[in-house]
Amino acid sequence: MSKILLLDGFNLAFRSYYGLPDLTRSDGFPTGAIHGWVKTLWKLEDMESPDLVVVFFDEGGSDRHQELLPDYKANRDEMPEALSQQLPYLRQVAELIGFPVVSREGVEADDLIASAARRFTEAGDNVVIVSADKDLGQCVGQSISQLLPAPTANPRLGWRRLDSAGVEKKFGVPPAQVPDYLALVGDVSDNIPGIQGVGPKTATKWLLAHESIDGILENADQLTPPRFREKVAESAELLKLNLKLVTLEFDHDVGVLEKQAPKTNELVKLLEEMEMGQSASLAWDRYGLGLG
Known part of the structure; x- marks a missing residue:
């Protein structure tokens, strides 16, 4: 039986962006979200000791939601340009650490997470969904829990874990x-x-x-x-x-999801390019000599 972490990429990316000051490289390129992202991924590794971590991102909106409700998410502000610039690096950092990154054009990340959770639990694994998204509470069950990140507005609350009883306490229903x-x-x-x-x-x-x-x-x-x-x-x-x-969909094909060896050389090089020297040193300590 393995322990699998399924990460809501955009949910954690926004928290990484808003949870830290507006850090920049010497040439002005924004790096705050990357700093927060690295800290978050390492925090989850240390807290949960998972056998596998998979990161999911939205890709171009959700076709099924748009067909049902053209104004779906239309009230949301545009993603800050500084975060948009850093997104490719967030994906790259996860991949270099050895975490598969999953996204599919027209399919919402929540549906992919729900599908992966069902597949892993049917195989006998325990799943932890890492996201503050309310929709994902419907996935929680005997072998699935939801780990809520500390709110950026009140970080003292810390990380909170919801099992079935926790979901019922939060919403009043199972x-x-x-x-x-x-x-x-x-x-x-x-x-x-x-x-x-x-x-x-x-x-x-x-x-x-x-x-x-x-x-x-x-x-x-x-x-x-x-x-x-x-x-x-x-x-x-x-x-x-x-x-x-x-209501989430649980039948999407999420492909082969397997842990990869960390590419420490490439990870350290990327962190150094972002002028994140301390994180680069910590990466060597965590992963040793990798394949990059």
């Missing part, structure tokens, strides 16, 4: 009902509108009583507070659409 919960309350970060006025407490109460979106719709005339009865019945199509948007 992992299997997370999609139904998100369909009701919406997801502002993804521009998915819920039912106006329905918050976490109301959504949780309805799901505990009626189990699912279908159950809630079938019993719309019994919902409390009564003011929501007509609104929920009229929102049937919205709720069904939302459920499709927030």
Whole structure:
């Protein structure tokens, strides 16, 4: 039985970028996200002692989400140029350490992570999904946990691990009902509108009583507070659409995912080019003589 870490690349990249000052190379090239990224990857190696780490990135948006909701994620700001410049190096650092990097045009990283998690657990492995994304809570189960990075706004909270009980404490419902919960309350970060006025407490109460979106719709005339009865019945199509948007896909082919030997020479060279001398020295200490 192996321990597998599945990393949400963009989630961690943004946290690396916003979690450190605006560091730059002597020529002005931004390096803050690279500094944070290296520290994050090494922190995860030290905390978790994984047998394999796989990093997943979005690639060109999600075709299925755009078809369902053209305004999906349309409310998000453009990626900061300084982070965009560093992204290729984040991928390269991960690969040089020996972590496979997975992305697919038109498929959201969350769907690839869910698919990989299912494949590994079916093979008998334990999986840790590293991301703060709410959608991924639906993957948590007996052999899958979710590791939430320390929030950039409150780093003292530290890293937090969610098992099934942790997901239920956070959302008020077990992992299997997370999609139904998100369909009701919406997801502002993804521009998915819920039912106006329905918050976490109301959504949780309805799901505990009626189990699912279908159950809630079938019993719309019994919902409390009564003011929501007509609104929920009229929102049937919205709720069904939302459920499709927030329910992850578990059947994508993620290819061969195997640990690679670190290419220490190439990693050290890259870190030195970024004028990250201390990290370069630490890389030698961690990985010794590599293949690069």
